[in-house]
Amino acid sequence: MHVVHVIANNTTVPYLNWFAEGLAKxxxxxxxxxxxxxxxxxxxxxxxxxxxxxxxxNFHADKRKSGMFSSFFQxxxxxxxxxxxxxxAHLFDDSVPALxxxxxxxxxxxVIRKQDTAFHWYFTxxxxxxxxxxxxxxxxxxAISKDSEKFLIEKEKARPQKVRMIHNGIPIKHFTAQxxxxxxxxxxxxxxxxKIVIGTIARYIEWKGYxxxxxAAKLLTKKYxxxxxxxxxxxxxxxxxxxxxxxxxLSEYIVFTNWIDRKYIPSLYGVxxxxxxxxxxxxxxxxxxxxxxxxxxxxxxxxxVAADALAHKETCYFTQDKDxxxxxxxxxxxxxxxxxxxxxxxxxxxxxxxxxxxxxxLEEHIKVYRGKP
Numbered sequence: 001m002h003v004v005h006v007i008a009n010n011t012t013v014p015y016l017n018w019f020a021e022g023l024a025k026x027x028x029x030x031x032x033x034x035x036x037x038x039x040x041x042x043x044x045x046x047x048x049x050x051x052x053x054x055x056x057x058n059f060h061a062d063k064r065k066s067g068m069f070s071s072f073f074q075x076x077x078x079x080x081x082x083x084x085x086x087x088x089a090h091l092f093d094d095s096v097p098a099l100x101x102x103x104x105x106x107x108x109x110x111v112i113r114k115q116d117t118a119f120h121w122y123f124t125x126x127x128x129x130x131x132x133x134x135x136x137x138x139x140x141x142x143a144i145s146k147d148s149e150k151f152l153i154e155k156e157k158a159r160p161q162k163v164r165m166i167h168n169g170i171p172i173k174h175f176t177a178q179x180x181x182x183x184x185x186x187x188x189x190x191x192x193x194x195k196i197v198i199g200t201i202a203r204y205i206e207w208k209g210y211x212x213x214x215x216a217a218k219l220l221t222k223k224y225x226x227x228x229x230x231x232x233x234x235x236x237x238x239x240x241x242x243x244x245x246x247x248x249x250l251s252e253y254i255v256f257t258n259w260i261d262r263k264y265i266p267s268l269y270g271v272x273x274x275x276x277x278x279x280x281x282x283x284x285x286x287x288x289x290x291x292x293x294x295x296x297x298x299x300x301x302x303x304x305v306a307a308d309a310l311a312h313k314e315t316c317y318f319t320q321d322k323d324x325x326x327x328x329x330x331x332x333x334x335x336x337x338x339x340x341x342x343x344x345x346x347x348x349x350x351x352x353x354x355x356x357x358x359x360x361x362l363e364e365h366i367k368v369y370r371g372k373p
Contacts, residue, residue, distance in 0.1 A: 001029050003369055004084040006075065008036035008094035009061050012043050014262075018171055018358040019365075020050035026366060034078060036071055036094050061093060072097040079105035086369045089134075090115050096130060099137035111368060113142040117283040118151050119207060131156050140368050142166050144284040145304045151281070164368060167305060168284045169361030172353050175266055175290045182267035190255050192271055195228035198331065199272040199296070201265075201287045202279065204235030204256075209278030209301070211244060215324030216276075218248050220331055229254040229276075232268065269294035274334055279303060280321045293352035295345035299330035309355060313340065315347050 036059035143149035319326030
């Protein structure tokens with residue numbers, strides 16, 4: 001069985017590396033990746049290191065329409081050449097040309113793994129019809145949480161028999177490999193000594209709800225003077241968020257780390273006392289599983305994997321989305337209830353290891369590719 005994954009707008013995609021590595025258990029599966037990116041992405045060489053074929057198509061997200069048009073023809077030619085059994089798309093920019101090209105190329109198994117469910121619904125509704133068009137062109141739709149599954153069926157009008165829910169997974173050992181020297185480096189670099197560290201790892205975009213965390217920080221720092229918020233990410237909203245922090249006099253409490261080398265991520269969780277997730281309709285939330293695996297207590301909006309796996313005041317503190325006062329109340333509850341907070345740590349570690357391994361994720365995808373229940 002030959003499976004081709006098409007991915008846009010990413011130079012490296014960790015879970016594709018995990019998939020490629022895990023395929024040693026499936027010798028009858030050939031794995032190929034096609035990347036749509038403005039320059040040759042790192043994942044080309046990463047895939048080759050795992051013995052997988054990889055191709056690059058020049059694609060600029062800021063020229064989306066012409067880029068999709070050009071990509072459609074290039075993908076069609078590649079599909080006719082490669083003759084894969086399965087084409088698996090992931091994001092909007094790759095799904096539009098890949099699923100349509102696969103349909104025209106006569107590929108019978110066309111899978112879309114909906115990583116960006118609901119984005120257009122909330123932020124650019126004029127594009128929702130294209131989401132529905134993608135659902136039409138697919139033979140199988142993978143929802144990555146129950147929230148996402150419900151949304152796909154009710155709002156994007158996907159046929160229920162096409163949809164299967166498969167949670168994302170991570171290599172647990174990799175994401176919990178904390179290094180003391182790395183933690184010391186992070187504490188020194190970001191001025192965390194003696195601070196209560198509240199972390200968020202996400203792109204600086206509207207969808208991730210950073211401005212609500214900033215409003216919550218304004219409330220919290222009136223009472224707690226030793227807080228330090230770490231905003232770990234990059235994105236188009238950074239200047240707006242930095243201006244909001246400055247306007248509210250929070251510069252000494254909030255640090256924008258920008259991009260951090262992936263090798264530091266496990267240790268980054270190791271220096272956090274709390275994790276705050278304020279996303280608006282998160283399809284899944286890899287970072288939540290990473291925080292769980294490291295035993296970091298979580299304050300989160302009730303969406304994505306949080307809604308599926310966590311319970312209020314037992315394994316997390318739930319808030320409404322777009323709710324600064326709720327985020328503030330959640331952080332305060334965690335700080336004022338140390339026994340309950342500490343009891344969460346082992347519980348969430350167990351939840352992560354038992355329910356969200358990359359091995360299980362790959363196994364379920366292989367079932368979809370083979371048409372098995």
